[in-house]
Amino acid sequence: MFSLTDILSEALGLILTWDRGLSEIVMLSLRVTLTAVVISCLIGLPLGAVVGAFRFPGRGVLTVLLNALMGLPPVVVGLVVYLMLSASGPLGVLQLLYTPTAMIIAQTILVTPIIAALTKQVVEDLHVEYREQFASLGVGAFDRITALLWDARYSLLTVALAGFGRAVAEVGAVLIVGGNINHVTRVMTTTIALETSKGNLELALALGLLLLAIAVIVNALVMALRASAVRAAYA
Amino acid sequence: MIRCHLLSLAASTFLALGLSGAAQAGDSFIVVQSTTSTQNSGLFDHILPIFTEKTGIEVRVVAVGTGQAIQNAANGDGDVLFVHAKPAEEKFVAQGHGVARFDVMYNDFVIVGPPADPAGVAGITDVVDALTRIAEAEAPFASRGDDSGTNKAELRLWAETGIDVRAVSGDWYRETGSGMGATLNTGTAMGAYIMTDRATWIAFGNKGSYKIAVAGDAKMFNQYGIILVNPEMHENVKAEAGQTFIDWVLSDEGQAAIADYKVDGQQLFFPNAG
Numbered sequence: 364m365f366s367l368t369d370i371l372s373e374a375l376g377l378i379l380t381w382d383r384g385l386s387e388i389v390m391l392s393l394r395v396t397l398t399a400v401v402i403s404c405l406i407g408l409p410l411g412a413v414v415g416a417f418r419f420p421g422r423g424v425l426t427v428l429l430n431a432l433m434g435l436p437p438v439v440v441g442l443v444v445y446l447m448l449s450a451s452g453p454l455g456v457l458q459l460l461y462t463p464t465a466m467i468i469a470q471t472i473l474v475t476p477i478i479a480a481l482t483k484q485v486v487e488d489l490h491v492e493y494r495e496q497f498a499s500l501g502v503g504a505f506d507r508i509t510a511l512l513w514d515a516r517y518s519l520l521t522v523a524l525a526g527f528g529r530a531v532a533e534v535g536a537v538l539i540v541g542g543n544i545n546h547v548t549r550v551m552t553t554t555i556a557l558e559t560s561k562g563n564l565e566l567a568l569a570l571g572l573l574l575l576a577i578a579v580i581v582n583a584l585v586m587a588l589r590a591s592a593v594r595a596a597y598a
Numbered sequence: 599m600i601r602c603h604l605l606s607l608a609a610s611t612f613l614a615l616g617l618s619g620a621a622q623a624g625d626s627f628i629v630v631q632s633t634t635s636t637q638n639s640g641l642f643d644h645i646l647p648i649f650t651e652k653t654g655i656e657v658r659v660v661a662v663g664t665g666q667a668i669q670n671a672a673n674g675d676g677d678v679l680f681v682h683a684k685p686a687e688e689k690f691v692a693q694g695h696g697v698a699r700f701d702v703m704y705n706d707f708v709i710v711g712p713p714a715d716p717a718g719v720a721g722i723t724d725v726v727d728a729l730t731r732i733a734e735a736e737a738p739f740a741s742r743g744d745d746s747g748t749n750k751a752e753l754r755l756w757a758e759t760g761i762d763v764r765a766v767s768g769d770w771y772r773e774t775g776s777g778m779g780a781t782l783n784t785g786t787a788m789g790a791y792i793m794t795d796r797a798t799w800i801a802f803g804n805k806g807s808y809k810i811a812v813a814g815d816a817k818m819f820n821q822y823g824i825i826l827v828n829p830e831m832h833e834n835v836k837a838e839a840g841q842t843f844i845d846w847v848l849s850d851e852g853q854a855a856i857a858d859y860k861v862d863g864q865q866l867f868f869p870n871a872g
Contacts, residue, residue: 450674450834458834460675461629461660542629542660545643560779561638562804 374569384546389577392550395463395537396530399470400478403526407475408519411482412508416490426483432476437469441539444469448540461542466550469536474526481522486511520589524582531578551577627656628839631668631676633747634777636822637661639797639866644859649846655839663777665745671695671825674832677840679825680847682795683747687823695832696825700848703856703867707751707818710782710799711791711811719791725815726758732791733761736770740785740792743773747820752793755817795820797866822867824848848872 377385414425446452448460448468459465489511497507512519534552541548543557551574558567636642637659646657660670664681671679672695679696681687690696709728711719717735719728732739741763742749756763763771772790774781778798785792786806794802799810824844829837846852853869860866 449670450832452673455674455834461658542658544629544658544660547658557638559783560634560777562779562782562802564783564804 370565370568370572373565374572377566377569377573387546388549388551388554389573391463391548392531392552392574393577393581395466395470395550396527399467399474399530400523400526402467402471403474403478404523406471407478407526408482408512409508410475411479411484412486412512414479415483415486416507416511417504426480429476429480429483433480435473435476437473437533437535438539440469440472441536444472444536444540460540461544461548463541463548465540466537466548469540470530470533473533473536474530477529478522478526481525482512482515482519485515485518485522489515517589517593520585524585527581528578531574531581626654626839627658628677628836628843629658629660629675630678630680630843631660631662631671632680633664633667633682634661634779635682635748635795635798636680638779639801640861641797641856641859641867645847645852645855648855649843649852652851653842653846655842657843663742663744663746664748664750671827674827674834677827677836678843679827680822681747682820682822683750684821684823686747686750687825691825694830695828697828699823699825700844700871702822702824702847702871703853703869704819704821705796705867706813707748707793707820708796708799708810709791709793709812710786710805710808712786712789713807713809714789715811716789717791720809720811722812723814725755725812725817728812729755730759730761733759733763733766733770738770738772738785738788738790739763740781740788740790741771741773742778742781743767743775744777746778748778748793748795751818751820755793758817800864800866801861821870 411429414422414429444465445460447454448457448465449455450460459468493507493511493514502510532552534556537548537550538553538556541550541553543549543553549557551570555567555570555574558564558570632642638661642657642659642661646659650656660667660676662670664683664686667676667679667681668683668686668690670676672690672693679687679690680702684699687696687699691699709719709725711717717728717732717737719731722728722731741752753763767773772785772788774784776784778794779802782792782794782798782802783804786804786808791811796813799805824847826837826840826844827835829835847856848871853871856867856869857865
């Protein structure tokens with residue numbers, strides 16, 4: 364019924380006839396996702412590093428919790444954020460429901476545990492190597508965290524990319540809190556869902572290919588950045 | 599240290615980009631809680647630009663099932679409710695969530711089926727008879743199962759047949775728990791009969807070999823209504839702009855815009871305000 368060539372030519376057509384509507388959707392996808400990933404890193408990197416490098420009561424529980432939260436269902440997060448931001452909810456006065464900010468909040472909640480849990484693992488492994496050195500030099504807690512995060516930065520880039528992958532592919536949460544409003548909160552994944560529901564399967568798949576291509580480009584850019592940084596560091 | 603500054607600069611740029619969405623949300627827009635049939639059929643794409651051009655009010659449509667749209671509006675998350683389930687809409691007004699309900703337009707429900715027509719219902723007008731035959735043949739029937747306007751209408755019709763479909767759910771009666779489009783995609787793939795509003799069906803792009811089997815019964819009438827969310831109950835409601843929209847939809851100009859909208863030469867909605 365569907366041939367790959369139909370879908371590919373539809374995808375090619377999308378790119379060739381690239382219009383304002385499409386770039387609006389692509390740009391909003393990137394804006395929401397990248398903002399959510401940056402905020403998640405600001406929270407998740409220090410949090411993960413602290414859990415990875417220090418022993419404290421409740422550390423085991425926190426680790427289990429962070430790992431479990433990696434599996435948060437997006438729809439549930441969407442519902443919780445909706446209930447918070449709804450006009451009848453506790454944060455209703457902020458009037459953030461059905462805005463890109465609401466989508467960023469939902470994705471941040473989804474991505475932060477991934478960043479934190481993976482950072483914890485990376486930092487913990489590195490800390491095993493550094494522990495004695497830190498102790499002999501009498502390095503303070505803050506400097507330990509900074510040093511560990513800095514030295515693990517290349518691995519942490521991959522961590523951030525894992526978070527990006529989760530956020531950019533996510534549809535359940537942003538659909539509920541964003542409302543998929545044309546020109547306001549419509550992103551690539553919600554457009555794909557909408558076109559599927561209209562029965563425009565070729566177009567939906569073509570948009571899916573485009574989303575994949577964008578994810579590849581973002582990953583390639585980050586890897587290129589990393590490679591040139593590594594070269595600069597060891598040159 | 600320079601790197602750190604660069605990082606924080608990048609971070610704050612992203613933050614500014616991301617949070618600017620809240621700032622640009624001015625007062626000149628309203629949120630309409632509506633249903634997938636009005637959105638997926640392309641009706642809103644046709645009529646809303648005309649309204650916005652005239653009044654400068656942007657209309658942001660959240661298109662979900664009628665049940666969810668009513669629930670969202672009852673939470674105060676919307677200025678106008680534009681759906682198709684009259685009893686539920688009247689209840690919404692009676693509970694004080696809405697100011698008043700007005701008829702806007704109608705179309706009808708149809709039952710679409712596979713060309714093989716295993717229940718032999720093609721061409722039957724009496725919908726209760728058709729549903730009874732589908733049940734007797736135990737031919738697959740895909741239901742929305744999502745408390746939407748279409749789902750409510752379908753369950754009312756099943757109630758008239760005296761068949762308890764909930765008891766056979768999962769057998770030949772299959773509840774997809776999704777929107778109209780998703781149910782059409784699923785139902786056509788499993789060879790099931792599906793009840794859909796005519797507008798969504800005409801605009802639907804994945805019909806395959808499916809055709810309308812049952813249509814024309816007065817019981818399949820599908821009335822759409824519009825309601826202003828009560829500003830006395832929900833203080834965020836933009837009553838003035840919302841009322842402007844409702845007045846326009848009910849006006850001669852708005853009604854003509856609805857009647858004008860055609861897909862493949864077929865009119866999808868028939869205005870009947872006033």
